Amino acid sequence: MKKWIAAGFVMMLMLCFGKIESIKAAEQKVYQFDFGSGSVEPDYIGVKASDRYNSSKGYGFQTPEHMKDVAASGTGVKSDAVQFLAYGTKSDNTFNIDLPNGLYEVKVTLGNTARASVAAEGVFQVINMTGDGAEDTFQIPVTDGQLNLLVTEGKAGTNFTLSALKIKKLSEQPVTNRTIYVGGDSTVCNYYPLNSSKQAGWGQMLPQFMKKNAFQVRNMASGGQFARGFRNNGQLEAILKYIKPGDYFILQLGINDTNPKNNETEAEFKEIMRDMVRQVKAKGAEVILSAPQGRATDFNVLSSSYFTSIGPEKTLALYMDGDTLHPNRAGAGDLARIVAQELKKLGVNGF
Known part of the structure; x- marks a missing residue:
């Protein structure tokens, strides 16, 4: 139905699982990752900047040579992070997670940053998160068996960092x-x-x-x-x-x-x-x-x-x-x- 609605103010009218080496062992409902070189929080998988993706493990960075472990000013999962040295919505410097097709909810926790955006599957997912340890959540359908995510530019000249991810499966249908x-x-x-x-x-x-x-x-x-x-x-x-x-x-x-x-x-x-x-x-x-x-x-x-x-x-x-x-x-x-x-x-x- 072709319908144009004008509204405005002026004429008005917006299972966790523990520290195991592979996520391939069984299909999980919740996946949690703690990024950086520091201690790993309970029920999280620790991921360092040097961890390269391989299919047997089911997760890792596509190009770890463009990643860096960094400190962060928070506590728990927010106490350390990884920094993306190469970025952009179309960059292949992504964190890759093998996931069964379906609809997922992704919670992102940044490290220290002034302003950064989150991209996945080649497009923006969250725009301009600001402040150290900022958190936000978005839904994303996975249709090719893998989620490819990175933290990218919100403001030029600032660090683009990631402290933690929590990925929860919502539905078998990728919509x-x-x-x-x-x-x-x-x-x-x-x-x-x-x-x-x-x-x-x-x-x-x-x-x-x-x-x-x-x-x-x-x-x-x-x-x-x-x-x-x-x-x-x-x-x-x-x-x-x-x-x-x-x-x-x-x-x-x-x-x-x-x-x-x-x-x-x-x-x-x-x-x-x-x-x-x-x-x-x-x-x-x-x-x-x-x-x-x-x-x-x-x-x-x-x-x-x-x-x-x-x-x-x-x-x-x-x-x-x-x-x-x-x-x-x-x-x-x-x-x-x-x-x-x-x-x-x-x-x-x-x-």
């Missing part, structure tokens, strides 16, 4: 659960730690307003993003790899597209947005366009009605100190609630 994909900028993206960050994006808070198991939310937004960057630099590619009929794609861009450094005209912005919509709809998914919510001093329609109702003082309290653009955790929660309410009105089940 992601029903998903809402979210694209956007710094007002939408994730901030870490996910459950306690002072700053937050509304895409990060959206799951709080959804019925359990109705959807998973995959937030592919990133700070500073603009239309051409989102389309061309890997975020849309990741969405197109997995999105399917029954899924939704919420896209909010525009704040950074007017910045001269991005060299993007209004006509180019509109055509790039149309192109992204066409590509997603060709996969059978539905598109939701969200106009940027603006600043605390410049709201429109849905967000305007809400912030007008609470007044200027309470409105400013929902933004980062001295910042009228980026919401704090409470503000992002309010914006996510407005999104969820509007989606429910438009007939999207699960809110």
Whole structure:
């Protein structure tokens, strides 16, 4: 069914097993890896940077010559890590794990890093994890008997490190659960730690307003993003790899597209947005366009009605100190609630 939904803020309308040498002995439901040269935590498999993949063991690095053991500032599995010296979504410098085909949930724990992304199967899975020991989780279908994963560039010049992986099998069917994909900028993206960050994006808070198991939310937004960057630099590619009929794609861009450094005209912005919509709809998914919510001093329609109702003082309290653009955790929660309410009105089940 061809359906275009416009929603926005402005017109608004996002078995463990122990230390054994091989994962080939029997099919497991949970696989846990502790990376680095330090002590190995109970119920984890220890993996050093020098551990090369071989089929009898069933896991290891494809090119260990491009890996390095490093210390980390946390405790337990976060006390050490491996660093990826070669990276990029298409890099073959991956950690490979042989897995029976199916759907898996992967929990990633980074080592010390300022900003890093996680890629697997040649596309981004998590965008711009920030801070030492950052954690996040994603679903991924395995269709060729092996998961290939690496930590890659989020910000040039920082270390891309991995402390631990926990991989849990969810289903024999290699198809992601029903998903809402979210694209956007710094007002939408994730901030870490996910459950306690002072700053937050509304895409990060959206799951709080959804019925359990109705959807998973995959937030592919990133700070500073603009239309051409989102389309061309890997975020849309990741969405197109997995999105399917029954899924939704919420896209909010525009704040950074007017910045001269991005060299993007209004006509180019509109055509790039149309192109992204066409590509997603060709996969059978539905598109939701969200106009940027603006600043605390410049709201429109849905967000305007809400912030007008609470007044200027309470409105400013929902933004980062001295910042009228980026919401704090409470503000992002309010914006996510407005999104969820509007989606429910438009007939999207699960809110």
